Amino acid sequence: MSISSRDRKSTSEDCDSRQESPTMSSQEAGSGHSLSSLATQEECFRSSRHAEMSLGRMEAYLTKNQLTDVTLVAGSRRIPAHRLVLSAASGYFAAMFTSDLREASQSEVMLRDVDGDALWTLVHYCYTGSIELHEETVETLLATACLFQLTEVVDACCAFLTKQLHPSNCIGIRSFADFQGCMDLLASAHSYTTEHFMEVIRNQEFLLLAADEVAKLLASDDLNVPNEEFIFHALVSWIKHDEGNRKKDVSRLLSLVRLPLLSPAFLADFIETSPLFREDRACQELVMEALKYHLLPERRPMLQSPRTRPRKSTVGALYAVGGMDAHKGSISIEKYDLRTNCWSTVAKMSGRRLQFGVAVLDDRLYVVGGRDGLKTLNSVECYDMKSQAWTSLPPMSTHRHGLGVGVLEGPLYAVGGHDGWSYLNTVERWDPQARQWSYVAPMSMQRSTVGVAVLNGKLYAVGGRDGSACLCTVECYDPHTNRWSPCASMSRRRGGVGVGVINGYLYALGGHDAPASNPSASRFDCVERYDPKTDAWTKVACMGVGRDGVGVSLLGDRLFAVGGYDGQQYLRLVEAYDAQSNDWHQVAPLNTGRAGACVVVVKNSSTC
Template sequence: MLRCDSQNSLDESSQKQSNQNDKKERPIYSNSRHTVKAFEVMLTMRKQKLLCDVTLVAGNLEVPAHKMVLAACSPYFFAMFTSFEESKRDRILLKEFDSQALALLVEYIYSSEINVTEENVQILLPAANLLQLTDVRDACCDFLQTQLHPTNCLGIRAFADLHSCSDLLNRSESYIERHFQQVVECEEFLALPASQVLKLVSSDRLVIPSEETVFECVMAWVFHDENRRHHLAELIEHVRLPLLSYTYLVQRVSMEPLLNADLRCKNFLIEALAYQLLKAKGDKEIPFEIRNTHPRKPSGLPKIMLVIGGQAPKAIRSVECYDFKEERWYRVAEMPSRRCRAGVSVLDGQVYAVGGFNGTLRVRSVDRYDAADDKWVASQSMRARRSTVGVAELNGCIYAVGGFDGTSGLNSAEVYDPRTKEWTMIPPMPTRRSSVGVGVLNGLLYAVGGYDGASRQCLSSVIRYNPETQIWTRVADMSTCRSGAGIGVLDGILYAVGGHDGPDVRKSVEAYDPKTNTWSPVADMAVCRRNAGVVSLNNMLYVVGGDNGSTSLGSVEYYNPKVNVWTMLPTQMSIGRSYAGVAIIDRPK
């Protein structure tokens, strides 16, 4: 009897425990579409003016809406409808709003969609700021970042500063510093106030070929308006005159009448000349303090080197990165598809892999890498299929030159403008060039060597393209034929590295001086290389991977022009890569 009661108690307890477990394990029902459907209905109701309890007025436009919806999505409207007199009104005049911006933003509040364009971004951003719709404001800032160009970056910077968009302001300032030489040639620069010019020329991070660029831009700004002459001394004080050559100081700076008429400017010139004379005498220590003798440092961020895709021995997707500060290699996000024999260029801090071969076809496609997010996204495709293509950035655009389309070598070339997001054909080269090397020097694009499929010859010839005249001009030939040579630029000199002439893979290197239009040999690399990537950093020229005619190489070596010596990087890539793309970018924070 006791046992039966005990058994019943156990059964009841077990049943209760089971019921409790079932109750705990039963999932809570959730409908992910509920909120979306609710807003879809509210949007329909607003368009039909059903249950609307407020009308917003801007200019001649009236926008019906629901206070609850507006307050739920905008802190501005929440405060208006809970704490101010407007909470009692059903018609509210918004004097500070652009009518188009108000209509777009109210529509966004209901639909969560908005199309930011070049035509509406300047009215949307301040309106979104006022309504505290931070996601729309950020979308406007992201859009403006993609529109940065030497002709508009100063205006975008001022716009970002006016509306306290710190990320856009920082990106704009960084862009201006990186493209300073092109920016100061635009009308926006000449319209700047003195305070902004002073801030620019004082920057330690300007990317310039020489200090002459800064001096000339100051003089151009002063000459643009004679009322600016009283600003000359305060601007010249921040030009690093001691870093100019003695010849330039004597023949250009000292001959400028405005400088000679200003006592402070004359003292700056005397100081610079004294520094040059002491340096010429070989004095290691300057006996008195001379200002502005330190070169500008374009970027305070550590650098990384990306090695993209390549042939190992087939086309691959992998991308690896060398961190110069930590002196180590590591993998980053793979490309969306396999790619070798592509051209690579950096534009506004992002890396573009252009054309190439995917293991089956020569492609027109372009992928773009954002290091901050460690991801690749598709960009606008070229007009022509191009593998073994030469690619370089010039004046804020990407040029793709020559290459092989799967049938023949190409003499065509095209340019990508990030503002229009379109590729446009430019005048063709006189000669077909696949496996061509491309470099930019003094605002001109050089196409070096390559293979002429028509005559079946490797080339020693070199041509350069002037984007202003749109004319190709032949310059001095290299001393030897080079197809698949790596091209790099360092201190105003263009280097042709390795390559091959038919069966012979070369380790020789030669350098082109545009001032004399001559090629000169420099020290040979440690190993023979063709189809290697070449980049420059900190006055060194890096040559990455390639192949020796039979094996893909994982080694990297760098050239120091001061001592004319090549040195191997201690650590190699994880795999050998030929036909890989190489780029230097800032290491993400």
């Protein structure tokens, strides 16, 4: 019986895209169309082990030296192989055997400067897809795999070496990765070296480094050290390891130590009179630059250089404490690490507080006043970072929320606020030695949600609310005369303003000018800078988002604006201001959006 053309099916179609024919009934099976129906039932078989079995046979041929068509020679090793298998696995061999190069037709190919054992291991990998990695041979294997363009082997070797990183070998692995162009391994080794720098400098690898490599390390902002003193001592150890040959590099390497950030006493005791640096004119000029930085603080804005920029790990940690959040009040304390650009929750307040003040005394957080949602507080608590414990301190004489706090020449000041009934102009001072509060001269105006900062030995009270409106006025307190003096007013009224100090200037960030009857009015993104020498305010770059209740603090050489309220939501946003370039950029956001958080910096220990 013939088959009509319309019943024929193309046998070239992909078997996975075919549809099965309906099951035939017994009547159809006996009809004249049964052959045509059977022709539509086709099946595609695929072996899941075909590639594995084929390569297994090829490996057997390799072992028995059967059907091989090329011999690779490396040193004393002669390795027979199959061009097809090598070309399928390696871009290097594919280029060699499929081109017009003479090696394409040679039965024997000489591979110069290639380790024979590594070559055999990699040839075997081309057949099996598996390889054993050993600590003593992995670097040779990686270098050879890079040559033969065996990407997966390179990646496996890099992953293996990453797991082997240790303070005693990370510098060597870092140099090796750089030479081989293994950028992921280079990044991992560099990160490990900077993270564990305190241990790295105690190992032989550091002492044997070339001067240029030492310079690369000392120039890094990412070295994880408590303070700059450790960098200086590391440099001295390196120089003394081979002083005769290394003295010529002393001034170049000393210029990479941030000398202005060392204390005057340290400069005098360890550097100025040291035989290593005393006879070098360039070194003495660096010392004088550092001493001038300390002796003339009012000129520091003009003395900025790479040596005045602190390393990320030496600036301390930024803490965001409490604040209002979507749950009507956060009790969490988050810590920001500049080096890792990461926030982590490190503690909780002992209870709910809103519109309170926080200051740092003796590496402890002092939490002052605020309100618990029902009543205004005068209580004061202290959080010890080391013991992670809260203790109560004597309360203020006045209950205050919306206050500002600042530490000036030792004592802590609690400024203005609201006592639950009226706006306040009173100011109290906490004496940490006498452990008691006392009143000082009151401000000229009542201020709540006031911004408070310390600049040039004076306490500044900026903006806030006086009950009838937001304020643009500013006044400053001199502790030696116990008097408040008026300063130039800001260009606009700012309630809920954030304030900070950098390079001898006072900054006022964000805020609002909303009447109490319109709390949803827009928030400001504008920023003003006050120069105490000219008693004048100047507008600078705006923040990315308008907000009030923004926490502000100086961390390193940048001013951080943390959280806030934009009229719709409590923000996780954190921006950092670079005074040299006059611009803002975002850093890692908070874990919890919050406004009115108190933001302070706890410095690293200064002892070496």
